[in-house]
Amino acid sequence: MLRAFQSLGFAVFPCKWKTRSLHFFPQLIPISNPANFPAEFSSPTVFFQSRCRGLKMSADRSESNSDAASSSTSSNSSSAAMASTTHKPKVSFCQSCGGPTMHVIPEGEEKMRAVCSLCGKIHYENPKMVVGCLVEHNNKVLLCKRKIQPSYGLWTLPAGFLEIGESAAEGATRETLEEACAEVEVLSPFAQLDIPRIGQSYVIFRSKLKKPQFSPGPESLDCALFSLDEIPFDSLAFSSIYVTLKMYIEDVKTGAFKFHYCTINKRPGSSPSDPLGFALDYHLHS
Ligand SMILES: [Zn+2]
Numbered sequence: 001m002l003r004a005f006q007s008l009g010f011a012v013f014p015c016k017w018k019t020r021s022l023h024f025f026p027q028l029i030p031i032s033n034p035a036n037f038p039a040e041f042s043s044p045t046v047f048f049q050s051r052c053r054g055l056k057m058s059a060d061r062s063e064s065n066s067d068a069a070s071s072s073t074s075s076n077s078s079s080a081a082m083a084s085t086t087h088k089p090k091v092s093f094c095q096s097c098g099g100p101t102m103h104v105i106p107e108g109e110e111k112m113r114a115v116c117s118l119c120g121k122i123h124y125e126n127p128k129m130v131v132g133c134l135v136e137h138n139n140k141v142l143l144c145k146r147k148i149q150p151s152y153g154l155w156t157l158p159a160g161f162l163e164i165g166e167s168a169a170e171g172a173t174r175e176t177l178e179e180a181c182a183e184v185e186v187l188s189p190f191a192q193l194d195i196p197r198i199g200q201s202y203v204i205f206r207s208k209l210k211k212p213q214f215s216p217g218p219e220s221l222d223c224a225l226f227s228l229d230e231i232p233f234d235s236l237a238f239s240s241i242y243v244t245l246k247m248y249i250e251d252v253k254t255g256a257f258k259f260h261y262c263t264i265n266k267r268p269g270s271s272p273s274d275p276l277g278f279a280l281d282y283h284l285h286s
Contacts, residue, residue, distance in 0.1 A: 089114035091123040127199040130240075131171040132159020133207040134248060135184055140225035141248070142214060143232075144179045147221045151237035154275075157204065157244065158182070168203045176207070180223045182214035191247060191260040193240045195278075198266060202240045206257065228252060239264055239278040247283075258285040 091101055091114035099118030106113055106122055114123040134157055135142035143155045158176040162168060169186045176184050184207040193202040216223050226232070228249050236242050243262055251257045263282040270277025 088112065089123065089125060091125070094119060094121055095123065096121050125199070127194075127196075127201050129162040129168065129171075130159055130200050130202045131162045131168045131175060132157045132202065132204050133172045133176045133184055133186070134190055134204055134244060135176060135180075135182060135207050135209060136187075137209050137212065137225055140227050141231070141245070142176075142180060142182065142209075142223065142225055144216070144220040145222040145224075146219065146237055147216070148219050150271075153221065154235050154237035155232050156237040156241050159202065159204070159241075169205060172203070172205045173207070177217075179217045179220050180214045181217050182223075183210040184208060185210055188257065189259055190257065191244050191262065193243060193260075193262045193264055195240065195264045195266065200240075202244075204240075204244050236275045239266070239275050242275045243278075243280060247285075260285045 089101070089103055089112060093099065094101060094116035097116060097119045099116045101114040101123060102117050103112050104115050105111065106115060114125075115121070116123070133142075142158065144158050145155050146152055158179040159172070160175040160179070162171040163174075166174065173184055173186060176182050187206045187208060189203065190206045191202070191204045193204070195201070214223050231245055231249075233242065233245070236245070243264060247260050247262075261282070261284045262280055264278045265281050266274075267277045267279060
């Protein structure tokens, strides 16, 4: 349930954006020269890369850009290009005329597209935005136990797909009302997390309860406030939630909330809902 990569335009990020140490994430990324990294990254098998430069993948991260939901497991630029030409579009029938689609690379393009065999319409596939709230209350955060697949029975922040006609903040508050029956006020944007290979981009807002009341909605088995040292990190639903909560805890420790941008790449062979099956390739913050 996650992706996006394209149009953020890193070149326009102000220079005050910084990279950040991510030693709290248990990702497994082989490195060619561990000695170049700080002590907290010196484990032979565990460390994170965090860079404040272009989004182009480097060849030494070949296992970091996997995708359980995709046939491709490549990550460097050439293999990524190959993946774009071998990716099979999921659209089988034309959304305009209902005709069957064929999978071809249209003239002047580089990617395989679903093209209607009757009217010729090209069906582009674009990432979906997932919006949610990190609800704070009395030094605790609100989590929901999922009553639906994927990740049934695991904990998540209230979040879901943004719908046409609503802003990201509106969608996040709506999802929180639906999943936790909680009325919240958005305080600030907290994180954007792109998960390119499964086509999702998360936007998470810090928010607070308007009233100290919540209860499980139809998609939740349970809802509860957790103090930061009680968060069930071994029972979280998604990698995006894992990353968000880890960043939040770090910000609470420093006493300064930032806006974070991350790119999460699913690891080869991992389930889309495996909360630890990912590599965090970029982490920038304000
Ligand atoms: Zn058509």
